[in-house]
Amino acid sequence: MxxxxxxxxxxxxxxxxxxxxxxxxxxxxxxxxxxxxxxxxxxxxxxxxxxxxxxxxxxxxxxxxxxxxxxxxxxxxxxxxxxxxxxxxxxxxxxxxxxxxxxxxxxxxxxxxxxxxxxxxLGIASTEASGGSDIASISTTMEKKNGKFVLNGSKTYISGVREAANQGGGYVTIVKTAHGPGHKGLSFCYVPVKDTPGITTGVIRQMGREGMSNGTIIMNNAEIPEHYLIGELNKGFYYAMEGFNCARTLVSAACIGAAEKVLETGIKYIKAREVFGSPLAKFEGIQFQLAEDYIKLESARLLVHKAAWMLDEKNGSLHEINKAVAAAKLIAPTTAFEIIRDVMTWHGAYGYSKEAGLERGLRGVTSYIVGAEGAQNIMKIIIGRELLGKEFAPY
Ligand SMILES: Cc1cc2nc3c(=O)[nH]c(=O)nc-3n(C[C@H](O)[C@H](O)[C@H](O)COP(=O)(O)OP(=O)(O)OC[C@H]3O[C@@H](n4cnc5c(N)ncnc54)[C@H](O)[C@@H]3O)c2cc1C
CATH class of the missing domain: 1.10.540.10 (Acyl-CoA dehydrogenase/oxidase, N-terminal domain)
Structure with a gap:
């Protein structure tokens, strides 16, 4: 090893x-x-x-x-x-x-x-108002007409809509192309947002990661050329699952990076800040919390690096990779949230101030707890499904 x-x-x-x-x-x-x-x-x-x-x-x-x-x-x-x-x-x-x-x-x-x-x-447009967790329930359609694909439907909570509309760009988008049960009739295509007739975007302000927009994409008889189909027709669900494994691993890595930086900031602070005549770092109440945060961070980091390694080496079956990625995505945002919260607490009132800037991290990593790149319960469902067998999937 x-x-x-x-x-x-x-x-x-x-x-x-x-x-x-x-x-x-x-x-x-x-x-x-x-x-x-x-x-x-x-x-x-x-x-x-x-x-x-x-x-x-x-x-x-x-x-x-x-x-x-x-x-x-x-x-x-x-x-x-x-x-x-x-x-x-x-x-x-x-x-x-x-x-x-x-x-x-x-x-x-x-x-x-x-x-x-x-x-x-370039972004990902998967989520619809019917619920982002249930990709198979999407209703945006793509039909072939006169040598083009015609799209109708809408996506929501999509990252980067303002960037794509202003600077140009588009989305790897999941659409329905055939009637049929669940995920079988889904396809993947590229949808350019800027200057495509029939496409409009709207911004939904988020509580965090303010530098990156988020919002809706409405497609009303929007046409794309046939060569914007990604892979084979009706196989989109499988490409989406592969892409989620890639993106979720990187999301988890980002959470590790933010948590690591904040913990370093916290260590500097508790060594320097004196209360009751001693640096905060000397008090067991703080030191034990630091030790626990360190262990949480290292455990999460190992799961994240293992997931990335498994993706690169194709080490393990798809089921094992799904499980490893879901475990990383489950632990990393929560770990980051807890560490940032602890470090914020060590900073007292200063920690709560915009000046300290720690709240930016807390707001940002929360996006990965509530849903971005897959909600936490969905990660648990993936892990449960891979451990028990798909006949135990609750959908
Ligand atoms: C900041 C941000 C950026 C995003 N960017 C993008 C993007 O770029 N592209 C994109 O396509 N989407 C994006 N999303 C949407 C994201 O993919 C969805 O939030 C996510 O898939 C969950 O869908 P939902 O929000 O509709 O929640 P729902 O699917 O309605 O789920 C709501 C809650 O119920 C839980 N839940 C759902 N099903 C079950 C079940 N069977 N058992 C137990 N609990 C369950 C979930 O864990 C969740 O907590 C973004 C979201 C956020 C917050």
């Missing part, structure tokens, strides 16, 4: 940390307060090779594996604990990988180079 990263991965971490320290951390407060990631930050990230990092070199990406992509997510979230920049990074890495793996050559040549250059945004 070998718990170490490769030399390239260590170098990558070091260089991304330096890059994020200079080019991202300095903007973290502004990103949250102004509600957008400055275009200069995205340009710098693109130049550094952080956008669409898993996309292959022929389309401008690094063709990074998921362990490397996870290192990137950790480092970005260390620098911007609000998760806004991490979300921008990880949806492109997770779903760009799926587009690259299953998209048509024409579509990839048209779309992916602009994503990796940071000119356009």
């Amino acid at each position: 070998d718990f170490s990263f490769t030399e390239e991965q260590e170098l990558f971490r070091k260089s991304v940390r330096e890059f994020c320290g200079k080019k991202l951390a300095t903007h973290a407060r502004e990103i949250d307060e102004k509600g957008e990631i400055p275009s200069a930050v995205l340009e710098d990230m693109a130049d550094f090779g952080l956008l669409g990092i898993t996309i292959s070199g022929e389309y401008g990406g690094r063709g990074a594996d998921f362990t490397t992509a996870a290192i990137g997510a950790e480092e970005i979230a260390r620098a911007d604990i609000s998760m806004a920049t991490a979300v921008y990074y990880l949806v492109e890495a997770g779903w760009g990988f799926i587009m690259d793996k299953y998209g048509s050559r024409n579509a990839k040549e048209e779309i992916l180079p602009d994503v990796t250059k940071g000119k356009t945004f």
